[in-house]
Amino acid sequence: MTSALVINETGGPEVLQWQDIELESPKAGEVRIKHTAAGLNYIDTYFRQGIFPLPNMPGILGAEGVGVITELGDGVSDLSVGDRVVYSAGFGSYCLERNILAEKLVKVPDDIDDITAAGCFSKGTTAEFLLLRAYPRDIQPGDYILVHAAAGGVGQILCQWANHLGANVIGTVGSEEKAEVARNHGCRDVINYSTEDFVERVSDITDGKGVCVVFDAVGKSTFEGSLDCLQPRGFLINFGTASGPPPKVDPTDLMHKGSVYVTRASLFHYNATPADLSASAEKLFAVIREGGVKVNVNQTYPLQDAAQAHQDLADRKLIGSTVLIP
Numbered sequence: 001m002t003s004a005l006v007i008n009e010t011g012g013p014e015v016l017q018w019q020d021i022e023l024e025s026p027k028a029g030e031v032r033i034k035h036t037a038a039g040l041n042y043i044d045t046y047f048r049q050g051i052f053p054l055p056n057m058p059g060i061l062g063a064e065g066v067g068v069i070t071e072l073g074d075g076v077s078d079l080s081v082g083d084r085v086v087y088s089a090g091f092g093s094y095c096l097e098r099n100i101l102a103e104k105l106v107k108v109p110d111d112i113d114d115i116t117a118a119g120c121f122s123k124g125t126t127a128e129f130l131l132l133r134a135y136p137r138d139i140q141p142g143d144y145i146l147v148h149a150a151a152g153g154v155g156q157i158l159c160q161w162a163n164h165l166g167a168n169v170i171g172t173v174g175s176e177e178k179a180e181v182a183r184n185h186g187c188r189d190v191i192n193y194s195t196e197d198f199v200e201r202v203s204d205i206t207d208g209k210g211v212c213v214v215f216d217a218v219g220k221s222t223f224e225g226s227l228d229c230l231q232p233r234g235f236l237i238n239f240g241t242a243s244g245p246p247p248k249v250d251p252t253d254l255m256h257k258g259s260v261y262v263t264r265a266s267l268f269h270y271n272a273t274p275a276d277l278s279a280s281a282e283k284l285f286a287v288i289r290e291g292g293v294k295v296n297v298n299q300t301y302p303l304q305d306a307a308q309a310h311q312d313l314a315d316r317k318l319i320g321s322t323v324l325i326p
């Protein structure tokens, strides 16, 4: 027996209910983890609302967890009881203990504490795949790029990493408080898209040339403007829908906008194999060690108060990463 925040139906933050649940022994290939931290991620709100379906109902939210292995299932040979591990696996981390496939886990390096690991793993491996793999060119020093929601969890890491690679990062934010944060986390120019026309501002900043890539997880409210910020043959990498789903794309429009490219990219496809996952994690831990990315866990909540954290995320009150503590 253990305890978890269970949802019995999709809906608002109030559907999160603290309950006792049964937990069997880990099956072959699985391990049992005792959680020490769970990262809060925007995707948790998509599963809560039913925008992405959970495989089972009642279900447990939580894309990201950190903890200690307490039991090994048959056939697990590369991990040991007592190992500190982290994962980003869609759902299931809002609980005290769980079983999970060993191949989804990465050992947390000794120089990274549990709260930092929970604050950076999902968001940082997302930044890695977006910058280094979904964008198919190498970022060149001086390249202009645009990152929406630059003061958010993924945004802060992405902007710092791109800045570390030499890009001129333009970030958008929804408030003046967030503008200051974005400036301190890799953005050379910051646009408050609640009060300014970001397409005009990007054109001014780039002398009318536009940016070579836009990273857009805001979706509905930014998507069309993002296309208008691109250089000819530029890339719009949509990776989320915080404001709602973007409009359908007509390929002919992409030609008229300068033969630009659009993708909707997901971490689950880019880190689907253990080899990709481990390479992505290594690059993230390396850039943190080099000082290229500083992880800003700006808010922590007790796990049992995750409903309040969800409300604050939806209300755009959160800055940087947020971690839930069991």
Ligand SMILES: NC(=O)c1ccc[n+]([C@@H]2O[C@H](COP(=O)([O-])OP(=O)(O)OC[C@H]3O[C@@H](n4cnc5c(N)ncnc54)[C@H](OP(=O)(O)O)[C@@H]3O)[C@@H](O)[C@H]2O)c1
Pocket (backbone or CB within 6 Å): 040, 041, 042, 043, 122, 123, 126, 149, 150, 151, 152, 153, 154, 155, 172, 173, 174, 175, 178, 217, 218, 221, 239, 240, 241, 242, 243, 244, 265, 266, 267, 268, 313, 314, 315, 316, 317, 318, 319, 320
């Ligand atoms: N594709 C993938 O594999 C992948 C992986 C991880 C995350 N993501 C996506 O990346 C995005 C960021 O995730 P995160 O966990 O780091 O969250 P976050 O950026 O900390 O929070 C979302 C931010 O979106 C902005 N936003 C704009 N319009 C909004 C609206 N109508 N309602 C709520 N927020 C709005 C807000 O910033 P402002 O107030 O500054 O506008 C808000 O702080 C999410 O869309 C998430 O789904 C995708």
